[in-house]
Amino acid sequence: MCLHGVTLELTAAYEPFLDYVEMAMQPFLTDPVEEPSVRAHLDWVEGEPTDSPREAFAVNSWDRRPDRDLYVAGSHVYWLRIDDFRDLQIAAECDRGLHLTGRYHFRLGGGLGGAVRRMRWAGRMERLRARRFSTLLYYLVYYPILWWLSRYRRFHTLHAGAVAAGGRAAVFGGMPGCGKSTLAVRMLAEPDTQMLSDNLIVYDSTQVLACPELLLLDQGSLAMVGAARDRLSATGDRRVFSRDAFRVDSVSLEALKPAAFFSVERGRENSCEPVESAEAARRLLAGNTMAKEVRRLAVMAEVLDLVAQAPTVDPAADLNRLLDGVPAYALRIREGADLGEVVGRYVNPIFSKSRQGR
Numbered sequence: 445m446c447l448h449g450v451t452l453e454l455t456a457a458y459e460p461f462l463d464y465v466e467m468a469m470q471p472f473l474t475d476p477v478e479e480p481s482v483r484a485h486l487d488w489v490e491g492e493p494t495d496s497p498r499e500a501f502a503v504n505s506w507d508r509r510p511d512r513d514l515y516v517a518g519s520h521v522y523w524l525r526i527d528d529f530r531d532l533q534i535a536a537e538c539d540r541g542l543h544l545t546g547r548y549h550f551r552l553g554g555g556l557g558g559a560v561r562r563m564r565w566a567g568r569m570e571r572l573r574a575r576r577f578s579t580l581l582y583y584l585v586y587y588p589i590l591w592w593l594s595r596y597r598r599f600h601t602l603h604a605g606a607v608a609a610g611g612r613a614a615v616f617g618g619m620p621g622c623g624k625s626t627l628a629v630r631m632l633a634e635p636d637t638q639m640l641s642d643n644l645i646v647y648d649s650t651q652v653l654a655c656p657e658l659l660l661l662d663q664g665s666l667a668m669v670g671a672a673r674d675r676l677s678a679t680g681d682r683r684v685f686s687r688d689a690f691r692v693d694s695v696s697l698e699a700l701k702p703a704a705f706f707s708v709e710r711g712r713e714n715s716c717e718p719v720e721s722a723e724a725a726r727r728l729l730a731g732n733t734m735a736k737e738v739r740r741l742a743v744m745a746e747v748l749d750l751v752a753q754a755p756t757v758d759p760a761a762d763l764n765r766l767l768d769g770v771p772a773y774a775l776r777i778r779e780g781a782d783l784g785e786v787v788g789r790y791v792n793p794i795f796s797k798s799r800q801g802r
Contacts, residue, residue: 445469446476448646448653448697449597450589453480458488460570464577465585467679472656472695481592482542484584493531493549497522500547501535510750521751527743529579534744538752542592546584548576578683582737583744590646590655591745595754599646599653600762602728603735606640606652607631608696610799612703613640613652614791616775617728620735623777624708626665627791629692630783632672634792638696644737649765651699658689668783703798704771706791711776716790724772725763771798 445452456462497503497515501522506515513525519539526532531551537543550573593599604617605628614631616624625642632639640654647653659676660683666673681689707719707727719727732738748754773794777786 445473445585447473447589448593448599449477450482450592451476451478451480452482452484452585452589454484454486454585456486456488458486458573460574461486461488461577461580464574465581468578468581468658468681468689469585471691472654472697474697480541481596482544482588484544484546484588486580486584487545487547489547489549490551491549492551493524493533493547495524497524500524500533501545514747514750516750519751521747523747526583527740529583529740531576532580532583534583534747536748536751538748538754542588542748542752544584544588546580548580550576578681582740586655586657587741587744590741591748593646594745594757594759595749595752597648598757598762599648600757600759601655601732601738601741602645602647602652602763603643603731603738604645604728605642606645606654606702608638608640608698608700609634609636609795610703611700612799613700614795615645615652615702615705616708617705617724617731618708619731622708622710622731624706625659626661626668627706627708627777627783627786629659629661629665629672629676630669630787631791632675632692633670633784634787638694639692640696640700647763647766649762651701652766653699654695654697656695656697658691660687660689662687670784702766702770704773704794705767706773706775706794709774709776711778713776714778714781714786714790715774715776716794717774719772719774721767721770721772722764725760725767727774728763729760 494500506517508516515522520537523534531549533547535545590601604615605624606613606615616628618624628642644655645652675693676690679689705724
């Protein structure tokens, strides 16, 4: 698979996971143009994880132990406890490309409690296993590609949604749960609009790119997106918080210059006010800090950097350059507001005017 010029070869010892990845990623990928920069493999283990690198990865010696769960041996790093996803262990080698192996431990617990859970889930175990596929997709596909883009292509990750129209992008950033994803999807009801992403984008100092994913919407969000619903198709994949996964009919994978940035917040009333570019950058980076997906990526990147001879990057400096000269606004949306009214009154006039003034 290839995304934005980064080729990744994925293998797995558990075939249903590969089927899931193909379903989730296939519309967003292009044919490889070079040998894989990243090779990732999933081992599926039924049972409890070990805290021994020897038992997990047959590692008998190491040079450094920067953390109780991190072991470094030359160009190899072994990570035995992945923060809040502790049933995954990762071994990585950074030498003429990134080679990554993830060992996921599927467990229901031991003793009487585990036995009761196994009886309760008898006949539904495959569905229970599949609940972890979306997180494994991040660690074995998205995060390796995003890390490579950052270290070797100088594209960084931003917790934001974006849509394209007229060859330019409107970017919606903010804290998790602020409504930016629903707003980005609502924009698809506008003529000639394409989705980039509703949750994550990548950027350098001059342009933005999609980090395309399935859209996750609950019934309340679906009711708010209006005619954009006609451009979505359900995949049958259900996630946490009663959200269903949808695929949009058209995703732009082009590198686009931004026409406008909107920092989205909840407010008592709908409003839209200009902000300085430095303030917009501060708000966008705060959203990165709060977003679980970006925090996990940042931690994994630091682990890979222990053994990679990668250039130093400065995402904040590139974000400030990207925002320089681009109109930025604080967009506050009232709880239960009509998003069509918000788009018609605030977003569309600004986005249209900014595109015309390029």
